[in-house]
Amino acid sequence: MSENDTAPLADGERGPRTTVLRAIQSAGHTRAFAADGERGKLRASDADRDRVVELLNVAYSEGRLSKDEYDGRLENAFSARTYADLDQIVTDLPAARATAVAPVAPVAPLAPAAGVNGLAIASLACGLAQFAIGPLATIPAIVLGHVARHQIKRSGEQGAGLALAGLILGWAAVIVGIIILIAGVAMSVRMQGTTH
Numbered sequence: 185m186s187e188n189d190t191a192p193l194a195d196g197e198r199g200p201r202t203t204v205l206r207a208i209q210s211a212g213h214t215r216a217f218a219a220d221g222e223r224g225k226l227r228a229s230d231a232d233r234d235r236v237v238e239l240l241n242v243a244y245s246e247g248r249l250s251k252d253e254y255d256g257r258l259e260n261a262f263s264a265r266t267y268a269d270l271d272q273i274v275t276d277l278p279a280a281r282a283t284a285v286a287p288v289a290p291v292a293p294l295a296p297a298a299g300v301n302g303l304a305i306a307s308l309a310c311g312l313a314q315f316a317i318g319p320l321a322t323i324p325a326i327v328l329g330h331v332a333r334h335q336i337k338r339s340g341e342q343g344a345g346l347a348l349a350g351l352i353l354g355w356a357a358v359i360v361g362i363i364i365l366i367a368g369v370a371m372s373v374r375m376q377g378t379t380h
Contacts, residue, residue, distance in 0.1 A: 224268035236261045236270045243277045303332035304343030307350025314357050322361075325354030 240261060244254040257273050264270045310325035329351035336344050 224266060224271065226267050228264055228267055228270050232267070232270060233261055233264060236264070236274055239274050239277060243274075248277060298339070298341045301332050301336050301339075301341040301343035301347065303328045303335060304341075304347035304350065307332050308346045308353075309350075311350040311353025311357075314353065319357060319361060322354050322357045325350045326358070329354060 237258065240249065240254060240257050243249050244251075249257065260273050261270065264273065307325050307328035310321040310328060313321040314325065329347045332347035333344060333351075335341065336347065
């Protein structure tokens with residue numbers, strides 16, 4: 185098909201049809217979408233392309249598009265990069281006028297999700313390891329818990345609860361150890377007092 189073929193358009197119209205930016209435009213129905221502000225220049229997402237494909241499916245099932253037009257517009261929808269590209273594909277369809285292709289989500293830079301602090305995980309692991317290997321893991325649980333909480337406050341990472349749990353387990357083991365030591369010394373003193 186040449187650039188200016190006369191072919192039936194939507195709703196039985198006739199007029200020149202051109203392919204611009206790999207999007208089909210119908211005479212009398214195109215608009216300057218780039219002049220629509222910065223929105224037309226924004227990159228479209230997969231969800232935006234899927235919505236345009238749904239509009240094309242409805243238009244084809246209603247008989248508004250021929251098979252060739254449907255196939256061409258479908259190909260253009262899948263290869264569209266910007267909202268202006270998507271708008272040009274459906275601008276002459278009645279459903280597109282009622283529901284303009286809009287961004288799925290607000291356009292804002294997304295901050296990467298903060299991960300869990302590794303030292304917080306290590307602190308909890310050492311706190312739990314005390315039950316298996318004894319007091320050798322107590323000091324690392326406490327030290328790693330304090331360092332992890334300090335890093336979490338600075339970096340905004342997650343894992344404050346893990347670090348706190350490691351600290352509680354570590355300090356609980358220290359307290360239990362001190363109580364056992366005091367009880368042992370008291371029993372030893374009492375035993376020596378009874379033997380004399």
